[in-house]
Structure formats: C-alpha cells, structure tokens
Amino acid sequence: MLSPLDLSLVNGPIPAAATVAAAVALTYLAIRKNRTWWTRVLPIVVSACAVVVLGLSYVVDHVWKPWPEPLPVILTVWVGAALTALALAAVRLGTGRWYGRVFGVLLALGVTTSAMVATNAHFSQYPTMRAVLDVFRNDRVDLNEAAPSPSRVVDVPAGKKLADVWTKPDDMPDKGTVSESTIPGDFPARPAWIYLPPAYHTMPRPKLPVIVLLAGQPGNPRDWFDGGRITDNMDAYAAQHEGLAPIVVVADQLGTPTANPLCLDSALGKSETYLARDLPKWIKQRLTVDERREAWTIAGFSQGATCSVQLAVRAPDVYGNFVALAPQREPTLSTRHETVKAAFGGDEAAFVRVNPMDILARQTFPRTAGIIVAGRDDATYRKADAEVFEACRKAGMDVLWKELPYGHDWNMAREGLFGSLPWLAGRTGLA
Known part of the structure; x- marks a missing residue:
C-alpha cells in the first residue's frame, strides 16, 4: 500500500x-x-x-x-x-x-x-511529504570515508566500454553515498554535493563518467537532492545497471542563493574559471573518474541550464556533453544593457565574446553532443529553449530536443535529467 x-x-x-x-x-x-x-x-x-x-x-x-x-x-x-x-x-x-x-x-x-x-x-520542489522530511535527515558520508584512494581500478581495453568488461561484485552495496566537500578555487563557491554510485564502492573500482550538475537561481546544490531526488533516481538507475551510474557533482555556480555571476569571468566573479578549470581539476585529483571528455557532462536547470550551454561552448575540451533543462536564451540579469553594464562595465564587445549564442553563430562544435529539454507549458522559456536548440544544431552539435508536459518546475527538471540517462550512458560507456 x-x-x-x-x-x-x-x-x-x-x-x-x-x-x-x-x-x-x-x-x-x-x-x-x-x-x-x-x-x-x-x-x-x-x-x-x-x-x-x-x-x-x-x-x-x-x-x-x-x-x-x-x-x-x-x-x-x-x-x-x-x-x-x-x-x-x-x-x-x-x-x-x-x-x-x-x-x-x-x-x-x-x-x-x-x-x-x-x-x-x-x-514542484518537494513531490511528497517524504521529500519534505528528508530535509531534516542527514545521511551524508564524509568524503574521505566514502572515497578512499583505490588500490586497483577496472582495466578497460582499447575499443571497449566499461559496460563490456564490468561484472558486479558480490559485496557491492545496494545504495550509493552522498557527501559534501568544499572545492577550492578563485570563486567563493558553497560546498558541492557529491553522489557516488554503488559501483564506486567496490574494488577494483571502475573509472566512472561524471555529471557536473547545477541548480537554478535562487538556489543551492542541495536543491537537486531535495527537488531533483538525485539519490533515489540514481540508485534506481544503478540497480538496473549492475551498480553502474555516473558520479554526480552538484556544484555551486552562484556563491549565494540570490547572486548571479552569470557563469562568466567578469566583474561579478570568476564563476567560469571555477566551473571550467578548478572544479574539473579537483574532481580528477580526488575521485576515480573516466577523464575522457566524452565521459564528462555539464547539466543544469533554469539558470543552471544556461550555464550548461555556456560551458559546452566555452570549455568543450572539458565537457563533451551537456543537458540543458529549460535554459535562458543567454546569460542575463534583466536586460542585455543591464547585464553588460554590471558584468563588463558596459563593454558590449566583451559580452559578445563570451555569450554562447554569439559563439554558436561563429564557431562549430561537431564533437559536442547535448539534449535541450523544454517544458511545454513554460511560457517564460519555451521559445528561448527552441532558439538555443536551433543555434546548437546549426553549429554542428549532435543535439536532441525533448519537450515535457510541464511548466518551469522541478517535475520537468527531474524527468528531463533522468530521461536523459540512457542517452548519456551510451555516450559515456556505461551501456
């Protein structure tokens, strides 16, 4: 019952x-x-x-x-x-x-x-009362305990994928773990929340793909665990795939709940450097991950989705895939004039150099793949989502369009992200 x-x-x-x-x-x-x-x-x-x-x-x-x-x-x-x-x-x-x-x-x-x-x-932040009560439960594990250095890793021969050589150990746990960690950099980010799937807690340890995930604004990394139900859904995915699932690092691109540094390096902070350099460097040093760019995905909801498109075109050497869940047309504080004034002191050319829609109009990205998910009832961003999709397609990306019967809410974000996992698994070698 x-x-x-x-x-x-x-x-x-x-x-x-x-x-x-x-x-x-x-x-x-x-x-x-x-x-x-x-x-x-x-x-x-x-x-x-x-x-x-x-x-x-x-x-x-x-x-x-x-x-x-x-x-x-x-x-x-x-x-x-x-x-x-x-x-x-x-x-x-x-x-x-x-x-x-x-x-x-x-x-x-x-x-x-x-x-x-x-x-x-x-x-749709808290789908059930159980989700509300989870706010008061602390089941996070110290990262040093959850992710000690491995003595052995799974060897994947050239031309093979992890799924081809992986065999679930008998002593593998049923559930993954969640940890918090402060990730150093020039940007004053709040602690990231990290999900490690069951397969990570085995020996030899597989080198797993990575999803760097961003919440919207206002927001914080925990939002993806409350509203996004990361733990439940990733554990469910892992249970169907011999314990394999991506490592999920929910990072902070804002600094404070209501700040918006636009995921750019500007007068508002060095958010782009943090997401494109500091964060990936820390992940590769601290966690056992597949370091190929094809195994790395930048994803986000709302303002975080805008950032995911930005990082896909600003750091294509790091992120081979992106999942943008209801992105804005471009990074914005209000109007373009106000955005350029606050971030670049009124220098329009400086903004054009880093604005993803302008970059997509002058460069091609044939090695990048992505999914853009829109809410059918999202009156604010549905049109912008379609424009971003078309710009990505024209820039040579292998990009997919997905529309869900929701507005600009966590129902769309949850279903959009987890509906993208089979596609990501094929891209990253999990399936």
Missing part, C-alpha cells in the same frame, strides 16, 4: 484540499456581525495587505531584481492571502472569547500552510 508519506504534494487531493481549506478559513476570518467591521475594519485590512504585497512585488521585480523574471502571479496571490489571514486574526485578538481568538490564529496559520503547499505545487 502507498504510504501517506508518498502521497503527492504537487498533484491530486492534497493541493486541492489545501486551496479549499484556505478559502473557507479566509471566509470565516472575514465575516463578523459587527457593522463597523464591514464598513471600516475589513476594507482597511484588505487594502493595507494589498498595498504591502504589491509594494513588495514592485521592490523585488523593479528595485532589488535578484533574478530576471518577475515574481510568479500565484506566489503574489498566496502571499497576499496569508498576510490577510494573519492580519484579520491579529485584529480579532482584541475582541471575543479566548477560544475564538485561538481558533482565529489557527485558521490564519492554516492559510499560511496552504500558501506553502500551493507554492510548492507550483514549483
């Missing part, structure tokens, strides 16, 4: 019930028999909350501008609903019996919880 912890928080009865419950709670909080309530208190509270929410949206979208897209309308609506509920409950604290006041506070907290459920359903 399906555990209650595995019921969907994205589709089905739970999000619907949360919305209905919020509507009922708000209605109760808004209704009172007092005439002054209807003519003065309620209009003032609702108007004040609306002004606060609209003002907050304006500041975020037009003053602070931590990311190039405006706040989603659904997020603004739910913030307004939660704020209104809390304000109405606060006003009610001054009158009525104690249990009525307590009930009002509980209803306001219920609306706030419903807002969180609805927001999660929009972004």
Whole structure:
C-alpha cells in the first residue's frame, strides 16, 4: 500500500484540499456581525495587505531584481492571502472569547500552510511529504570515508566500454553515498554535493563518467537532492545497471542563493574559471573518474541550464556533453544593457565574446553532443529553449530536443535529467 508519506504534494487531493481549506478559513476570518467591521475594519485590512504585497512585488521585480523574471502571479496571490489571514486574526485578538481568538490564529496559520503547499505545487520542489522530511535527515558520508584512494581500478581495453568488461561484485552495496566537500578555487563557491554510485564502492573500482550538475537561481546544490531526488533516481538507475551510474557533482555556480555571476569571468566573479578549470581539476585529483571528455557532462536547470550551454561552448575540451533543462536564451540579469553594464562595465564587445549564442553563430562544435529539454507549458522559456536548440544544431552539435508536459518546475527538471540517462550512458560507456 502507498504510504501517506508518498502521497503527492504537487498533484491530486492534497493541493486541492489545501486551496479549499484556505478559502473557507479566509471566509470565516472575514465575516463578523459587527457593522463597523464591514464598513471600516475589513476594507482597511484588505487594502493595507494589498498595498504591502504589491509594494513588495514592485521592490523585488523593479528595485532589488535578484533574478530576471518577475515574481510568479500565484506566489503574489498566496502571499497576499496569508498576510490577510494573519492580519484579520491579529485584529480579532482584541475582541471575543479566548477560544475564538485561538481558533482565529489557527485558521490564519492554516492559510499560511496552504500558501506553502500551493507554492510548492507550483514549483514542484518537494513531490511528497517524504521529500519534505528528508530535509531534516542527514545521511551524508564524509568524503574521505566514502572515497578512499583505490588500490586497483577496472582495466578497460582499447575499443571497449566499461559496460563490456564490468561484472558486479558480490559485496557491492545496494545504495550509493552522498557527501559534501568544499572545492577550492578563485570563486567563493558553497560546498558541492557529491553522489557516488554503488559501483564506486567496490574494488577494483571502475573509472566512472561524471555529471557536473547545477541548480537554478535562487538556489543551492542541495536543491537537486531535495527537488531533483538525485539519490533515489540514481540508485534506481544503478540497480538496473549492475551498480553502474555516473558520479554526480552538484556544484555551486552562484556563491549565494540570490547572486548571479552569470557563469562568466567578469566583474561579478570568476564563476567560469571555477566551473571550467578548478572544479574539473579537483574532481580528477580526488575521485576515480573516466577523464575522457566524452565521459564528462555539464547539466543544469533554469539558470543552471544556461550555464550548461555556456560551458559546452566555452570549455568543450572539458565537457563533451551537456543537458540543458529549460535554459535562458543567454546569460542575463534583466536586460542585455543591464547585464553588460554590471558584468563588463558596459563593454558590449566583451559580452559578445563570451555569450554562447554569439559563439554558436561563429564557431562549430561537431564533437559536442547535448539534449535541450523544454517544458511545454513554460511560457517564460519555451521559445528561448527552441532558439538555443536551433543555434546548437546549426553549429554542428549532435543535439536532441525533448519537450515535457510541464511548466518551469522541478517535475520537468527531474524527468528531463533522468530521461536523459540512457542517452548519456551510451555516450559515456556505461551501456
């Protein structure tokens, strides 16, 4: 039987019930028999909350501008609903019996919880309650314990692939491990999260392919383990392939959750050098990996997908493959003018030299392969994804187009990445 912890928080009865419950709670909080309530208190509270929410949206979208897209309308609506509920409950604290006041506070907290459920359903960050509870579980393993230096490695003869010579040892563990590690470089990156599949924990150890994976902005490396379910899905893939799966290094290309150094070397930081040189160097020194460029993949979601296209054309000697899950047309902070001003002091030519769409227009990449995945209902990036795909195709890349029935959310990212694994396995020698 399906555990209650595995019921969907994205589709089905739970999000619907949360919305209905919020509507009922708000209605109760808004209704009172007092005439002054209807003519003065309620209009003032609702108007004040609306002004606060609209003002907050304006500041975020037009003053602070931590990311190039405006706040989603659904997020603004739910913030307004939660704020209104809390304000109405606060006003009610001054009158009525104690249990009525307590009930009002509980209803306001219920609306706030419903807002969180609805927001999660929009972004699909936590698909189930089990995924939510995983946030409070620490099952990470120290990297020195998880990845000691191997005494022997699997020998793969010339002309063969790892899958041709691999035999699963009897003592191989059923699950992979997850570790955190700070990777040094000139960029102030937060610790990377590293998934090592079951086959890595065997002797002789196979030299495995690598996926360098990037989350979106705002975000952090952990997002791919919470929203992307890396551990569950990679373990499932490994179970079907004799323990073999890629090593996944989820790196930080941002520095802070809301920063955006554009995965370039600019006034905003040396993010490109970190991803193209420092990070691969550390991985090859610290982990047992297949060092062929064909075995290396750069992948990401949203802003991380934009970065994956950038690295595919800016560091083709390192990354032979890329998986771009809903990329932007080009690295951006808002408009091109604002981006060029912030990153290059207004030097348009400097931006053109490193902008992937401009590079794709003047260079060819016949040895690079990739997949571009778009959400069919992604009104913000669906058109840009198609433009990037066409530019890659014209530049001679072996590029595939995939469209999934989602918006710009983690449903698309999860399915897009793991749906690409069979193709990657063929490219990298796992199958």
